[in-house]
Amino acid sequence: MVGRRRSHSKVTDQAPSHPELLPLVAVAARVADHGALRPWRLIELRGDARRGLGKAMVEAAGVTGADADRLAAKPLRAELLIAVVASRRDSDTVAVWEQDAVAAGVAHMLSLLLAAQGWGVMWRSGPLVRTQPVHDAHGLAVSEELLGWLYVGGVPTDAKPGVRQAIDPADFLTAL
Template sequence: MSAVLDAVGQRRSHSKVTAQAPSHEELLPLVSIAARVADHGALRPWRLIEVRGDARLRLGAALVEAAGLTGDESAKLAAKPLRAELLIAIVASRRESDSVAVWEQDAVAAGVGHMLSLLLTDQGWGVMWRTGPLTRSEPVRKVQELSASEELLGWLYVGGVPDGCKQGVRRLIDPSDYLREL
């Protein structure tokens, strides 16, 4: 099996990660490689936002505002961005185009996010792509500083893989159930 097949075949989500995280400098070459996804028109209709330190607290506050919660429930929600030292927001940054539909641009942004998650995993980091009903709320849009032509697709939560972490098990599919000839 090739290294790529091995890497993709071993991919798993890590819902819990350690406080270690890749630096900005370590992310740069991975982002450069992730940008190689298929991109009709070479529009680069995406961008990524590193969310570290106090920015995670601001994001938590935006989630609480969007949900309209108070008390214990608000504290739980506010703490969600603290599950990892690094969150990477995946943003569909749509461009004006007569030939590339919005859905295609969103697919490119999602492709970059998924490719980046595979690259981070290959480098030994634990990654989980998280979304939720508040992802596209106005308070979250505001804290992420999104323009009118942008949509947040979610965050990659990135950190170290905990010691003793078990290999992910995913039930194999029967590919003939999903791949058909016309």
Template sequence: MSAVSDAIDARRSYSRVTAETPDRAELLRLVSVAGRVADHGSLRPWRLIELRGDARRRLGDALAEASGRLGDDAARLAAKALRAELLIAIVASRKESHKVYDWEQDAAAAGVAHALSLLLFDAGWGVMWRTGPFTRSEPVRRMHQLAPHEELLGWLYVGGVPSESKSSQKAPLDPAEFLSAL
């Protein structure tokens, strides 16, 4: 196997991470590489938003507002945005195109997110891609300052890998179940 195959095979999702995070310079380097994914028309129909510090609290408030919950229920939901010191919002930022459909552009944005998660993991960081029922709610859209042509695809929660980590490892799959021929 190649180094790429080994890295993909080793990848795990970490639901809990430590407070340590990559700095902006490291993120910029990894985003530069992740941006090389397949992208019909080279539209680059995506953008990423780095959320640290108070931005995570504002996200938590937006999630609570979107849910309509009050009191402790709202506080528990808002706390989900604080599970990592760094969240990276993945935004499908669709471009006007007569030949590249919205779904293709969304696929490119998802490809960037997945590539970035692989690159972060390979660099030694714990990562989990999270979504939820309020990902595309109006309060969350406002908080991220999304334009009308943009859709939030979720967040990468990023941090250090705990020494006693519980990573999510997928069960092996039978590739023949997923690869057919015509």
């Protein structure tokens, strides 16, 4: 299953419910987490919350007219967006980058779990992720950084298999 994982840039308007997400989040929380700090959190955006994000993106980009309309519509590409937040903790032993890696690990694990359940998922980010209006739209604390969103929905019946060029694993796994 993992070897066939692909991103789905287009999804249908079906999405897992909050109760369906809870056990997946519980499993995703099993990623390696030095110090067991749990330096992450996830935020569900559905319905009008997605429109609010679109408005914040428009404000952050400073665009108007048709450009603003296109940008405001981006969060509407999926019925469910899951914001991935690095929620950094004070620690003398666990560096900030390591805490961010845990948050990214949770997001990736969750995307694999959602795909295994038959959902289409795509992790999206971009230049507006770390802007103040987008930060504020998510109600993030000063110690938190948005890493992006998992766009989640049904897999379209006409979805084509993902194509990813195979790698030679020996090029990426070396010995010291």
